Each structure stands twice: as C-alpha cells, then as structure tokens.
Amino acid sequence: MTDPAPSPLHVEILATGDELLTGQIVDTNSVWLMDRLWDLGVMARRKTLVADDREDLAAALRETTSRSDLVVMSGGLGPTEDDLTAEVVAAAMGVPLELHEPSLEAIRERFRKLGREMTPNNAKQARFPRGATVIPNRFGTAPGLLVRLGRGELVALPGVPVEYRGLSEEFVLPRVAARVGATPAFRLVKLFAVPESHADQAMRPIMDDPANRGVRFGYRAHWPEIHVKWAAAPASAGATGGSAAPSAELHADRILAQVRGIFGDAIFAEGKDELAPLVVEQLTRRGERVALAESCTGGLVAELLTRVPGASKVFDLGVVAYADEVKSGVVGVAAGLLAAHGAVSEPVARALAEWIRRAGGATWGIGITGIAGPSGGTPEKPVGTVYVALAGPSGTEVVHRVWRGDRDRVRKTTAYEALDLLRRATRG
Amino acid sequence: MTDPAPSPLHVEILATGDELLTGQIVDTNSVWLMDRLWDLGVMARRKTLVADDREDLAAALRETTSRSDLVVMSGGLGPTEDDLTAEVVAAAMGVPLELHEPSLEAIRERFRKLGREMTPNNAKQARFPRGATVIPNRFGTAPGLLVRLGRGELVALPGVPVEYRGLSEEFVLPRVAARVGATPAFRLVKLFAVPESHADQAMRPIMDDPANRGVRFGYRAHWPEIHVKWAAAPASAGATGGSAAPSAELHADRILAQVRGIFGDAIFAEGKDELAPLVVEQLTRRGERVALAESCTGGLVAELLTRVPGASKVFDLGVVAYADEVKSGVVGVAAGLLAAHGAVSEPVARALAEWIRRAGGATWGIGITGIAGPSGGTPEKPVGTVYVALAGPSGTEVVHRVWRGDRDRVRKTTAYEALDLLRRATRG
Numbered sequence: 001m002t003d004p005a006p007s008p009l010h011v012e013i014l015a016t017g018d019e020l021l022t023g024q025i026v027d028t029n030s031v032w033l034m035d036r037l038w039d040l041g042v043m044a045r046r047k048t049l050v051a052d053d054r055e056d057l058a059a060a061l062r063e064t065t066s067r068s069d070l071v072v073m074s075g076g077l078g079p080t081e082d083d084l085t086a087e088v089v090a091a092a093m094g095v096p097l098e099l100h101e102p103s104l105e106a107i108r109e110r111f112r113k114l115g116r117e118m119t120p121n122n123a124k125q126a127r128f129p130r131g132a133t134v135i136p137n138r139f140g141t142a143p144g145l146l147v148r149l150g151r152g153e154l155v156a157l158p159g160v161p162v163e164y165r166g167l168s169e170e171f172v173l174p175r176v177a178a179r180v181g182a183t184p185a186f187r188l189v190k191l192f193a194v195p196e197s198h199a200d201q202a203m204r205p206i207m208d209d210p211a212n213r214g215v216r217f218g219y220r221a222h223w224p225e226i227h228v229k230w231a232a233a234p235a236s237a238g239a240t241g242g243s244a245a246p247s248a249e250l251h252a253d254r255i256l257a258q259v260r261g262i263f264g265d266a267i268f269a270e271g272k273d274e275l276a277p278l279v280v281e282q283l284t285r286r287g288e289r290v291a292l293a294e295s296c297t298g299g300l301v302a303e304l305l306t307r308v309p310g311a312s313k314v315f316d317l318g319v320v321a322y323a324d325e326v327k328s329g330v331v332g333v334a335a336g337l338l339a340a341h342g343a344v345s346e347p348v349a350r351a352l353a354e355w356i357r358r359a360g361g362a363t364w365g366i367g368i369t370g371i372a373g374p375s376g377g378t379p380e381k382p383v384g385t386v387y388v389a390l391a392g393p394s395g396t397e398v399v400h401r402v403w404r405g406d407r408d409r410v411r412k413t414t415a416y417e418a419l420d421l422l423r424r425a426t427r428g
Numbered sequence: 429m430t431d432p433a434p435s436p437l438h439v440e441i442l443a444t445g446d447e448l449l450t451g452q453i454v455d456t457n458s459v460w461l462m463d464r465l466w467d468l469g470v471m472a473r474r475k476t477l478v479a480d481d482r483e484d485l486a487a488a489l490r491e492t493t494s495r496s497d498l499v500v501m502s503g504g505l506g507p508t509e510d511d512l513t514a515e516v517v518a519a520a521m522g523v524p525l526e527l528h529e530p531s532l533e534a535i536r537e538r539f540r541k542l543g544r545e546m547t548p549n550n551a552k553q554a555r556f557p558r559g560a561t562v563i564p565n566r567f568g569t570a571p572g573l574l575v576r577l578g579r580g581e582l583v584a585l586p587g588v589p590v591e592y593r594g595l596s597e598e599f600v601l602p603r604v605a606a607r608v609g610a611t612p613a614f615r616l617v618k619l620f621a622v623p624e625s626h627a628d629q630a631m632r633p634i635m636d637d638p639a640n641r642g643v644r645f646g647y648r649a650h651w652p653e654i655h656v657k658w659a660a661a662p663a664s665a666g667a668t669g670g671s672a673a674p675s676a677e678l679h680a681d682r683i684l685a686q687v688r689g690i691f692g693d694a695i696f697a698e699g700k701d702e703l704a705p706l707v708v709e710q711l712t713r714r715g716e717r718v719a720l721a722e723s724c725t726g727g728l729v730a731e732l733l734t735r736v737p738g739a740s741k742v743f744d745l746g747v748v749a750y751a752d753e754v755k756s757g758v759v760g761v762a763a764g765l766l767a768a769h770g771a772v773s774e775p776v777a778r779a780l781a782e783w784i785r786r787a788g789g790a791t792w793g794i795g796i797t798g799i800a801g802p803s804g805g806t807p808e809k810p811v812g813t814v815y816v817a818l819a820g821p822s823g824t825e826v827v828h829r830v831w832r833g834d835r836d837r838v839r840k841t842t843a844y845e846a847l848d849l850l851r852r853a854t855r856g
Contacts, residue, residue, distance in 0.1 A: 021472045023463025024648045026454070035451025044449045045484060049475040056473065063491070220452045292748070298734025299727030302748045306726025309802050309835060311750070318748030320720070320730045326745045326788070360754070374737050407737060 008180045010152075011037060012068045013047040016057055016075040016085065017159060020049045029074055029164045036168070038218070040177050041184045041233055052082040061092050065150030069179075072172055075159035077142040079121035085156050090129035092149060097127040100134050103143050110141055139166035146171075184216075184231035185252035189259055190269040192420050193224040193413055202262050203228065206255060215255065223405075224413040225275075230255055268420050275419050276304045282426040283314035283364075290422060291360025292318040293331060293352040295343070296370035296386060300415040317360035321352070331355060342381070344369050346398050349387035353398075357391045364425070365391040366418050372410045386414045390421045397421065436608045438580075439465060440496045441475040444485055444503040444513065445587060448477045457502055457592045464596070468605050469612045469644070469661050480510040489520050493578025497607075500600055503587035505570040507549035513584050518557035520577060525555040528562050531571050538569055567594035574599075612644075612659035613680035617687055618697040620848050621652040621841055630690050631656065634683060643683065651833075652841040653703075658683055696848050703847050704732045710854040711742035711792075718850060719788025720746035721759060721780035723771070724798035724814060728843040745788035749780070759783060770809070772797050774826050777815035781826075785819045792853070793819040794846050800838045814842045818849045825849065 013033060019025045027049060034044045045068070050060040057076070064071045076085030090097050104126035111118040125142045128134055135144035135155070140163040145156050155175075157167050177183050191199060196219060207217050212232075220227040232251040260267060268275055283290060292301050292315075302318035305311050319331055324343050327333045332355040333348055341347045349367045357365025370386030377383035384403040389396055399417060403410045441461060447453045455477060462472045473496070478488040485504070492499045504513030518525050532554035539546040553570045556562055563572035563583070568591040573584050583603075585595050605611050619627060624647060635645050640660075648655040660679040688695060696703055711718060720729050720743075730746035733739050747759055752771050755761045760783040761776055769775045777795045785793025798814030805811035812831040817824055827845060831838045 018471065021462055021475065022466040022646060023459045023461070024466075024646055026456070026459050028454070031451050031454050033451070034449055038450040038452075043446065043479065045479060046488070047449065047477040051471065051473060060474070218450060218452055294727075298739070299722075299730030299746055299748065300734075302727030303731045306728075306748070306750065307836065307839070311726070316749075316751035317754045318727055318746075318750070320727065320734070320746035320748075321744075322734065322740055322746070323744040408735065411735070 009042050009176065010067060010069045011042055011044050011176065012064045012071050013044050014060055014064050014071055014073040015047075015049050015159065016052055016060075016073070017049075018052050018082070020075075021051050029159065029161055032161075032165060033072060033168055033172075036173055037176065038216075039184070039186050039231060040173065041180055041216070041231060042176060052076065052084060054084055054088060057084055057088045058092060061088060061149070061154070065092070065152065065154055067151060069152040070176065071149075071152070071154045072168075073154060073156040074164055077125065077144070077156060077158045079119065079124055079141075083124070086124075086128055086145065089132075089145070089147060089149070089154065089156060093129050093131070093147060095130040098130050099123075100126050100128050100143075103128075103134055103136075106136065106143070107141055135167055135171050137163055137167060139163040144171070182234040182248070184233040185248035186229065186231045187252045187256050187259075188227055188229040188271055189256070189263065189267045190273075190275075191226040191228065191263055191266045192268045192275075192416055194226050194263070194266050196221050196226060199226050199228060199263075203259075206258050206262075212251075212255065215251070223409060224416045228259065265424065268423060275416060275423065277308045279419050279423050279426070280305065280308045280311055280314055282423065284310065286363075286426060288363035288426065289314050289316060289360070290364040290366060291316060291356045291362040292418075293356035293365070293367045294318065294320050295322060295327070295352070295368055296372040297368050297411050297415045297418070298322065298372075300411055301366065301368065301418050304415055304419065316362065317356070319356060319359075327352070332359070344371055344381055344385055344387065346387050346389075346400060349389040349398055350391070350396050353389035353391035353396055363393065364422060365389075366422065367391070368414060368418055370410070370414055372407045372414075374407060384410050386410065386417075388414060388418050388421060390418070390425060392425055397425075437470055437604065438495060438497045439470055439472050439604065440492045440499050441472050442488055442492050442499055442501040443475075443477050443587065444480055444488075444501070445477075446480050446510070448503075449479050457587065457589055460589075460593060461500060461596055461600075464601055465604065466644075466646070467612070467614050467659060468601065469608055469659055470604060480504060480512060482512055482516060485512055485516045486520060489516060489577070489582070493520075493580065493582055495579060497580040498604065499577075499580070499582045500596075501582060501584040502592055505553065505572070505584060505586045507547065507552055507569075511552075514552075514556055514573065517560075517573070517575060517577070517582065517584060521557050521559070521575060523558040526558050527551075528554050528556050528571075531556075531562055531564075534564065534571070535569055563595055563599050565591055565595060567591040572599070610662040610676070612661040613676035614657065614659045615680045615684050615687075616655055616657040616699055617684070617691065617695045618701070618703075619654040619656065619691055619694045620696045620703075620844055622654050622691070622694050624649050624654060627654050627656060627691075631687075634686050634690075640679075640683065643679070651837060652844045656687065693852060696851060703844060703851065705736045707847050707851050707854070708733065708736045708739055708742055710851065712738065714791075714854060716791035716854065717742050717744060717788070718792040718794060719744060719784045719790040720846075721784035721793070721795045722746065722748050723750060723755070723780070723796055724800040725796050725839050725843045725846070726750065726800075728839055729794065729796065729846050732843055732847060744790065745784070747784060747787075755780070760787070772799055772809055772813055772815065774815050774817075774828060777817040777826055778819070778824050781817035781819035781824055791821065792850060793817075794850065795819070796842060796846055798838070798842055800835045800842075802835060812838050814838065814845075816842060816846050816849060818846070818853060820853055825853075 013030045076083045133146040137143045142158040215232045217230045232248045234248040299320045321327045321331045333351045349369045352367025353365040367389040373383035389398040441458045504511045561574040565571045570586040643660045645658045660676045662676040727748045749755045749759045761779045777797045780795025781793040795817040801811035817826040
C-alpha cells in the first residue's frame with residue numbers, strides 16, 4: 001500500500017557493530033528513524049549494517065556517501081578499540097583527528113556528576129576529524145559529528161537508543177525537514193481487529209481518488225492494532241475542480257473525515273494515543289473505577305491497565321479465575337450457571353462482570369471467559385470462542401466472538417476487546 | 429564481548445522491500461538468520477536493505493555478489509509488479525526468465541487446495557532465470573532460487589517469515605554448515621538480573637583462558653534475562669598441556685561446568701528453556717499448584733504463567749490487589765498489618781502469600797508488593813522497592829529488593845523474581 005513518490009532527498013542509513021550482525025541486537029534505531037523520515041516525506045533509499053572492521057567500514061562509507069545527499073550513521077563512537085567511526089571518517093576525508101576541548105570538558109563534567117572516574121579511553125570520544133561539526137550530546141557521553149563527504153553530508157550518531165533518538169530529533173530531522181521544504185501534514189488512525197486486507201479494500205476509494213494523488217498512505221499491522229496513516233505534502237493537493245488547492249493540513253483532515261466515516265467505531269485512537277492509557281485517562285476524568293474478573297486472558301487486561309502510570313486511580317481489584325472451582329468458589333458465579341451453560345458462556349461472563357463490579361465496589365466490572373487454546377475446543381465452542389462482559393451503571397453488555405489464531409493472538413485480541421468496550425462506554 | 433574470528437565464509441544478507449525502508453516492517457528475518465549463522469561460526473559481513481527499485485536492486489546485487497561467497501536475499505518474489513527479484517537477477521546474469529513447469533504445477537495445486545482462484549500474476553512466481561536452481565517451497569507459494577553470480581552464490585528466498593525461516597533451515601543453513609565444515613558445539617545459559625557488565629567481568633577468566641582461544645562468546649541482554657552463549661569449533665580446542673585436543677562438544681561442556689560454577693543459581697535456564705514454561709513443567713510433574721496475590725506487578729505474573737499452554741493444570745487463582753482497601757477487604761490481609769508496616773513491607777507480602785495459598789487451596793502461594801513508580805516512592809522506600817513472598821509446605825520465604833529502572837523494568841524484574849523463586853523451590 002505504500003506509494004512512495006521518489007524522495008526529494010537521497011538519504012541512506014548506515015549502522016556499524018558486530019552485535020548487529022550476529023543477531024544479538026536488533027537495530028531498532030534505524031527502524032525508528034526510517035519511520036520518522038517517512039513522516040517527512042522521505043523514504044530512506046538504503047540501509048546498511050556493517051561490522052566493526054576498518055576495511056569494511058571504510059568501504060561502506062565510500063559507497064554510501066558517493067550516492068547520497070545525507071548518510072545517517074550510527075555506532076562506533078564508544079570508548080573502546082572496536083569503536084572506529086571517527087578514525088575511519090577522518091581517513092576517508094584525508095584529515096587527522098583533533099581533540100575538541102569543549103567536548104572533553106563536557107565528558108569530564110558528565111563523569112564528575114555521575115561520581116565516576118573518567119578513563120583515558122573516554123577522552124577518545126572527544127577526538128573528531130578536523131573540520132567536523134561536533135553535535136553536542138546532552139543524552140549521553142559521546143557527541144555526534146557532521147562532515148561533508150562524497151556527494152553530500154555524513155552525520156554520525158551514537159548507537160545508544162536514547163542518544164540516537166534524542167540527537168535525531170534535535171539535529172537530524174530538523175535538518176532534513178529544512179532541506180525537503182514544507183513538511184507534509186500527517187495523520188494516523190488506529191483500528192481494532194480489522195484484517196489488513198479489509199482495511200486496504202475499504203481505503204481503496206480514498207487512495208484511488210485523483211484528488212488524493214501524491215498523498216502517501218501506509219499501514220502498520222501489530223494485531224489486533226492496525227495503523228493507517230497518510231501524509232499530504234503541501235504541493236500534493238490534487239485538482240479540486242479549478243478551485244485553489246487546499247493546504248496540506250486541510251487536505252489531511254478531509255481524508256481523516258472520510259476515514260472516520262468508513263471505519264467508525266473500529267477506530268480506537270488517533271495520533272499518538274494508545275488504548276490502555278486512553279481508558280485510564282477517561283476513567284480518571286470521570287472519577288470512575290473498573291474491576292476485572294479474567295479467565296482465558298489470565299491477567300493480561302490487568303497487566304495492560306497497570307502498565308500505565310496512574311492506573312491505581314482507576315483500578316483496585318482484579319481476579320484471575322482460571323479453574324471452574326474457582327469461578328464458583330472464591331468468585332461468586334453460581335455453580336448452577338456453570339453446570340447449565342459451561343464456563344465459556346454468555347451467562348458466566350455476565351455473572352463474572354456483575355460479581356466483580358460489586359466485590360470491587362467499582363463503577364465498571366469486566367468479566368471474560370473463553371478458550372484460548374491450543375486445547376479445550378469443541379465443535380460448538382471452538383478454540384477462539386470468547387465472551388467479554390461489561391457491567392456498568394445502566395446494565396451489562398456481553399460481546400461474543402470467535403477469533404482465529406493461536407493462543408497468544410486470542411488472548412491479546414480478547415484483552416483489547418475488553419478495554420475497547422470500556423473505552424466506548426466511558427468516552428465523552 | 430563478541431570475539432568473532434574472521435568468518436571462514438563471506439556471507440552477506442540482502443533484503444528488498446519499500447516497507448522495510450519506511451519503518452513499517454522490521455526485518456526480523458535477517459536478525460533470525462544472523463543469529464543462526466553465528467551458531468554455525470559465521471558472522472554475516474554485511475546486511476543491506478534496499479527499496480523495490482530496479483536500479484537500486486541491480487546495484488545492490490552487483491555489489492554484494494562481487495564480494496561474497498554467499499548472498500542470502502529475501503523479498504521481491506511475490507506476484508505483484510513491485511516484485512522484481514527474478515527479473516533483476518536474470519538481468520545481472522545476462523539470461524532470460526523461463527517458465528519452470530513443476531513450480532507452476534505446484535502453485536496451481538496449492539491454490540486448488542486452498543479453494544482459491546489462481547491469478548495470472550501468480551504464474552509469474554514460476555518464472556526463473558535460465559540456469560537457476562529452483563528451491564521448492566512447501567511453506568508457501570513462491571519457490572526460492574539459487575544462482576552463481578559474481579564471486580559466489582546468490583540464494584533468493586521469499587520474505588514471508590515462515591517461508592524464509594523454513595527454506596533457510598531446509599536449504600541455506602545446511603549448505604553453509606557443509607561449506608564451513610564441522611559445526612561448532614553451541615551452549616547457552618540464561619541468567620536472571622545480572623548486569624551485563626558483571627556478567628562480562630565474571631566471564632573474563634574463561635574468555636581469556638588460552639585453552640579457550642578460538643571459542644566465540646556472546647551476550648544477549650533482554651533485561652531481566654541475560655543470555656551468555658559460546659560456540660566451540662572442532663578445530664578451536666586450545667592447548668591442554670600436550671594432551672589430545674578435546675572434541676568440540678567436550679570443550680563446550682567443560683566451559684559449561686565453569687560457567688555453572690561462576691553463576692550458580694543466577695542461571696535460571698539452559699539452552700532453549702524459558703522461565704515460565706519451566707515453572708509450569710516442574711509444577712505439572714510434581715502435581716502441584718500455585719496461587720498468586722499481586723500488587724505492583726498488576727497481573728504480570730499471572731499473565732506470564734497463563735501464556736504457557738497447559739498452565740491451567742498448575743494455576744487456578746490470581747488476585748490483583750492494587751489498593752490498600754482491597755488488600756484488607758477482599759484479600760485477607762489484616763488491617764493492622766497495613767497500618768503498622770505499610771502496604772509495601774515484608775509482613776504484608778508474607779500475609780498476601782499465605783492468604784492466597786489458603787484461599788486458592790494451592791501448594792504454593794506468591795505474594796508481591798512494591799513501588800513500581802514513577803510516583804509513590806519515599807526516602808525509606810524508594811521507587812523500585814519490592815517484597816516477593818513464596819509460601820509453601822515448609823514455610824514462607826520473603827525476598828526484599830530495590831530495583832533500579834523505570835516502571836516497566838521494576839514490574840518485569842519483580843515478576844521474574846517471583847517465578848524464579850518458585851522455580852528454585854520446585855526443581856528436582
């Protein structure tokens with residue numbers, strides 16, 4: 001579904017580190033940066049991972065800088081012998097390394113503050129190729145550097161994620177934004193449990209609309225979340241019958257209105273919002289609380305809620321009732337209900353939700369029962385069968401689903417469903 | 429800590445796909461393959477991601493195959509216009525594409541079985557450069573291909589993870605193993621909550637032992653798990669005072685004995701074992717069950733346990749008591765205890781564990797209380813303070829820790845600590 005127009009800027013990403021080539025560390029930095037570049041309308045042209053080897057690194061530098069307007073490099077700025085970046089960049093430029101006094105002082109100061117001793121190795125981190133622009137690093141020890149090399153510029157950043165991202169936000173991305181001109185207007189909606197092929201089909205008319213030519217659309221699927229995003233460049237606003245082209249922001253918003261019309265309640269969040277924090281926020285605003293009685297989700301709903309700082313304001317009590325004896329013993333589900341309907345049934349989900357709401361003295365009670373698999377399914381109630389009940393001030397709502405997929409997927413989708421029911425009941 | 433001797437084989441990884449360069453999809457395939465190659469004693473020399481662009485792809489093919497004994501490529505074998513791999517490989521070889529009848533028949537058969545109609549596009553997936561070896565794909569539609577190109581061989585695999593991994597296991601890895609000769613003996617131990625720098629320091633004498641020269645050591649840190657692994661190549665067995673070099677397996681085991689001696693109980697698993705499944709397995713074997721009363725972990729222990737298929741045999745009841753009122757109301761912790769010691773205290777953790785053990789009629793009861801942060805800390809009980817209690821047939825054990833790190837890290841480490849206590853109490 002990506003429809004990347006040729007990027008206005010040839011950007012490549014280069015990362016160095018043996019640990020990246022032995023599968024020990026996943027280079028999430030680059031993925032993060034590519035995502036952020038894409039938001040600016042720039043698709044990275046190539047990404048290269050190369051070992052901490054002088055010759056390999058020199059070759060990769062030569063190749064990437066000979067093709068690119070900008071190479072964003074990471075790694076190799078540490079204090080150890082393996083850290084070759086400054087040295088190899090200097091060699092490629094044909095200049096010596098020079099000590100950068102302000103950086104040395106900053107590194108000294110950092111160690112003083114941490115109460116740790118600075119080793120001679122750390123002084124290495126203050127040596128840069130002559131002529132390089134030093135990028136101060138308030139997130140860590142190693143400054144970054146910027147040089148002209150080959151066809152364009154090379155920026156080298158430390159590989160530590162918080163430093164890489166911090167310096168990218170402060171230095172690299174604004175630089176890219178300035179060079180590509182106006183930033184596209186960017187929108188993102190998050191859908192719950194919509195298969196990607198359905199989302200694609202539903203989006204087709206919008207994507208194929210000539211008025212949206214030049215708008216870049218994209219998906220990202222982390223089941224049960226599907227993110228649909230688009231970026232409208234200022235110059236991309238399509239023909240609208242001879243009238244003036246709308247601004248990028250208006251254009252992106254016009255598409256947002258269409259997307260809302262298509263997906264409606266399947267949109268659980270827009271922009272940076274996330275489901276569990278949104279639910280905690282809504283409940284906090286209303287001064288309400290929720291109590292949970294989970295079976296097949298095994299504590300996952302409680303876990304998702306309590307990940308959110310401040311969850312204690314809206315959540316007191318959760319029970320994971322994994323066995324039938326527990327449901328009718330500790331938990332107040334009548335044994336007769338279990339016998340008549342089975343543990344995985346609408347009445348039992350309802351009873352769980354209503355009991356935990358009373359037991360927890362909460363505004364809302366959630367009851368979940370289901371068969372996550374891999375075993376336990378029957379022809380009438382296959383693996384994936386779940387009942388999610390939400391008991392509230394004006395009654396109890398029960399949702400019945402049969403989800404496809406493995407144990408993890410069934411559990412995760414069901415936990416999301418429970419939170420999403422609560423989100424819809426408590427918005428506004 | 430990686431100490432990669434130059435690989436006997438120059439292997440590069442090349443992946444194509446716009447979605448990989450816009451941050452929409454993380455190329456986990458390559459990470460997986462690099463990890464598996466490393467186990468064979470081969471560190472990939474470089475990894476390149478390139479867009480679905482004819483020219484870029486052709487350039488990347490030329491560069492990688494001119495340096496490598498083997499290039500493992502993925503992506504671009506699908507049925508759409510964007511899928512350029514076969515075409516670009518053929519152009520690089522200077523040969524035409526030819527229809528491969530057995531592959532066409534296999535694709536037809538696959539669609540018949542799925543009850544779906546085969547589109548003309550799918551026939552494209554049966555066209556290969558003349559002279560290519562076709563790699564049948566029993567995991568999906570698109571066969572892979574092997575050709576001689578440049579300095580060595582190029583293998584192209586589909587990018588769908590199950591297909592990529594299946595064909596790698598069946599075709600690529602055995603081929604690499606055959607070319608590097610005997611496979612190293614590989615061992616892995618998993619440590620709980622050992623800082624990487626401590627692990628490194630503790631491993632130093634083993635790594636610096638001349639007898640272990642040529643053994644490759646590596647770490648992987650997913651806090652609170654730290655994995656330490658090593659691979660002893662048959663030829664790498666060091667000098668042992670003139671006696672015959674031990675075989676690689678014996679050599680790896682000798683190191684294992686030393687590593688066990690160093691880390692002792694901090695090793696929670698070896699090889700492919702994982703903590704929660706191990707605990708479920710041990711409890712199942714003993715016919716015992718556990719009940720959980722969690723506070724600051726908010727259901728995470730229950731969640732980790734119930735992720736494991738078959739957890740219902742060993743787990744019935746969990747309670748998440750997030751508020752003090754709940755601890756003394758629903759949960760049977762005497763209000764006096766809370767008043768005297770505070771909710772985050774040794775006596776309350778103990779009371780939680782002993783109460784839930786009785787309430788759940790279980791062999792083991794776990795009680796957890798702590799301050800996950802970001803708020804709620806005091807000078808005496810800072811954020812990260814936790815008490816984990818395990819009540820069992822012969823009494824109650826309480827562990828007190830102050831973990832550093834953010835909310836997620838404190839919660840996760842504490843949940844692991846609880847499971848690890850149970851693991852140690854139920855082994856053997």
